[in-house]
Amino acid sequence: MLDTKDFNFFESQNSFDFKGFLLKIVSYWKWFVLSLGVTFLIAYNVNIRKEKIYGMESLIVVEDQNNPLFTSNTSLIFNWGGTSDKVQTIITALKSRSHNEIVVDKLQYYIKYLKQGEYFFQDAYGETPFVVEIDKTKGQLFGKLIKIKFVSPTQYELSVDFEEANKMALMHYADLSVSEYDVREKEFVKSFKINENVELPFLNLKLVLKPDAINYVNSEYFIRFDDFNQTVAAYKGIDVSADAKALSVVRLQLEGSNKNRLVEYLNVTVDVLRRNELSSKNLFAINTIRFIDSTLVQMEDQIKDAEGELREFRKGKNIYELEEGGGGILTEKLSSYDIEKDDISRKLAYLNLLKSYLEKSIDYSKLPAPTVAGIQDPNIISNVSKLIGLSAERSRMAYTVKNKEMFSDFDREMAAVKSVLLENISSSKSALNIDLSIVNKNIGIAESQASLLPEQKQEHLKITRKYNLKDKIYSTFLEKRSEAEIVKASNISDINFLDRAKDVGGGLRGPKTSVNYILAALLGFLFPLVIVFVITLLDNNINNVEDIQKQTKIPVIGVIGKKNTDNNLSVFEKPKSPLAESFRAIRSSLQFLYKKQQKEGAKILMLTSSVSGEGKTFCSINLATVFALSEKKTVIVGLDLRKPRIFGDFNIDNIIGVVNYLIGQKTIDEVIQKTHIPFLDVIPSGPIPPNPAELLMSESMAEMIEELKQKYDYIILDTPPVGLVSDALELAHFCDATLYVTRQGFTKRGMLSVVNEKHKRGELHNISILFNDFQNKAKYGYGYGYGYGYGYGAYGEGYHDDKVEPKGWKKILNRLKK
Structure with a gap:
C-alpha cells in the first residue's frame, strides 16, 4: 500500500x-x-x-443704469432695488414659465421642422428653405408628421399618413384648446402653391419661401405641431447663473440638437427680458403722461374761460387804477396762497384717489407717478413703483399662464405693499390737512384785507386770482409732462449683452x-x-489533482495526459511522447511500492473506476505495454465480463476468453492470445455470461490467477467499475495494488465518496488514484506535475516525439499563454 x-x-x-x-x-x-x-x-x-447634443451660451451684464436726467422732482423710473436684487430677479424671470411662454410663442417653437436622417428625424430648424405661418385661432393637426415635398420652384406636395386612426387631435394655439377631427381617409395628398393659404379641416397654414432658398426642388421636409406647454417646459430648463467672480454678469446656457434654435432662443429670451424691463422702467412716465394729457384737455377750456372773463372785465377800464392802492400786492399774495392751497389739494386728491384705487381695483399698472401731484414722500413713491411693477408683471402672465395658482405669490406680495402704502397715505394726509388749515387761515386774512377795497377792485382781484391759479396749474402740468417725456426718452435698459449667442463651430456636448x-x-x-x-x-466534476485531494486522502499515483492516437495503444505507437513518459512514471511508482512491500515473484495490479468511460481499459493496455517494453512478461486479463472491450485494440477476437476458462471449457494456454507487442499477452473476457459475479467468485478464478503467476511477471486485471457493480471487490484480495481511475472533466466529485467508504471498510486495499485524460488547460485549474512527462523542461524534450512547431496566430497565442 x-x-x-x-x-x-x-x-x-x-x-x-x-x-x-x-x-x-x-x-x-x-x-x-x-x-x-x-x-x-x-x-x-x-x-x-x-442625436448629437450641442451647447450654446451667451453673457449679459446687469447694471444700475440710472437716468442721467433723473432728479428728485422727476422720480418717474421703475425701482428694481439694488444690483444684487436685479440679478436674482433676472435669473428668476429667465427661468419662469411666464417669460418662456412669451418667448416660445414669439418664436413659435412648437412648430418642429424636420428632415429624414439615416437613423432618425433630424431637427432642421434654420435649414429648411421655407417657414410656416399659421392661424392660431384655427385647429392644427397635433403630434403628426406632415410631409412637404417641393415638386417645382412654385409648388409643393403636402401629405399626411393617418394610418388606421379614426380621430385626430387639433390644437388651437390662441387659447391652447383641443378639438377633434374625424379622419375620412388613410392618407391625404394634395398640391399647393407657395404662399397659398392652406385651409383644411385639420390644417390652416401658409408656406412662405425664404429669400435665400436655392436648390430646394425635389427636397422633402416634415413639420409637426407639438404641445405648447411641453415645449415651454423644455426651455424652462435653461441654465442661468451669476458669475462667481463678477456677480453682475449672468451666463445663459442651453443644450439641444439644433444650434440655430439654441442661438435664436438665447438671444430672443434676453431681448424680451430687456424690453419688459425697459417697459417697466418707463411705466411711471407713460402713466404720468397719460394722466397729464387727460388733465390738460380739461384745463384748456377752463383757462380759456378765465382768460376771457378777465379780458372782458378789463375792457374799457384803467388797469393801473385797478391795481393801485395795494391791489396788485394783495392780488399777488392771494394768488400765491391759492397756488399753495391747490398744491395741497392736488396732493390730497391724489392720495384719496390712490386709497380708493387700492381698495376697489386689482390692476395698478396704470397708476400715475405720485410726483405728478407734487408728492415727494419717498415711501409713497417707492411703494407705488413696486405696486405698479408687480401689477404689470401679473398682467403679462395673464396672457400666457393658465394656472391661477401661479398668481398667488404676486397677490401676497401686492397685498403686503398695499397694506404699507395705505399707512403711508394716512400719515401723509394728516400732515397735508394741517398745512391746508394754515393756508386757509392765511387766505382768510388776505381776503379780509381785500374786502376793504372798492367793489370794482374786489371783483378784479377775484377774476385775476382765478386766472392766475388756472394758468399756474396749466404751466405746472406742462412742465411735468415735459419731464416725463424726457425721462421716458432717456431711459435705457439695465440689461446689456456682453456676448450674444453665436454659432462659431464646435459646442458638441454629447x-x-x-x-x-x-x-x-x-x-x-x-x-x-x-x-x-x-x-x-455548478461544476461537480474533478478537473485537477486539487479536486481529488479535497475529496479523499487516498494518494494520487500519477497523472495521464490526453490520448494522442486513434486507438488505445498510445505508448506502443508513440513511445517518446509525454503520455508514454507518464505511464513510465506510474510504472516506477508501482515498482517502488512492490519493493517497499518486499513483494517477490509475479505482481498483480487491478484497475477499476467509479463508472464506465473513465479510461480503465486505456490505462490497463498502456500500463501493460510499458511493463512489456521493459521486457517483463505481462498479461492483461479482461475481467469486465459484462462489457468486454480489451480485445479490439490488438486485432484479436473475443470468442474465447476468461469465461471459457472459468466454466471449464478451455485451459489457460487456450485462452491466452499473443499480441504484436513483445512480452505482452491478452486474455479477453470471452462470451458474456449470465452470472458474471458468481464466476469471479468461483474457485476457478483463484486457479487461473495461480496459473498466471507461474507464467508472467505482471498480471493486469481490467475490472468493471466499482461504483456500479461489486465484481471488482471480489477480485481485490488477489491483487497486490489497486489503481482507481478518475477522468478529468468526467468523474464526479461525489463518486470519490464510494471509494473512500470501501477503502475505509477494507474492501479495497493498497489503493491509489490515477488521474486520466488530463489536459493542461487553464479551465481545468492547476494541479499537474505528477506525471513523468510533466516537469522535465528542456531536458525532457529529448525523450519525446518531434513536435510540430505552431505557426501564425497559434504561435502568438502560445507565447501569450506562456
Missing part, C-alpha cells in the same frame, strides 16, 4: 479555489472576446444612432461615446465572468 507520506497532497479544503477560478477565466478567453465584441458593437450602434464604450467594456467583461462563475459553482 502506498504511504501518504510518499506523495505531496493536502488536507481536504472547503475554501473557494480563487487561483483555479482565475485560470478558468483565462481558459474562456474566447467568450470574453466574443462578449466584448458584441457589447462594443452595440455601443457603436447606439452612439451613431443618437452623446458621451466614451462613457458608452466604458460601459460596454464593463458589461462585456461582466457577462462572461458571471457565466464562468456560475459554471464554476
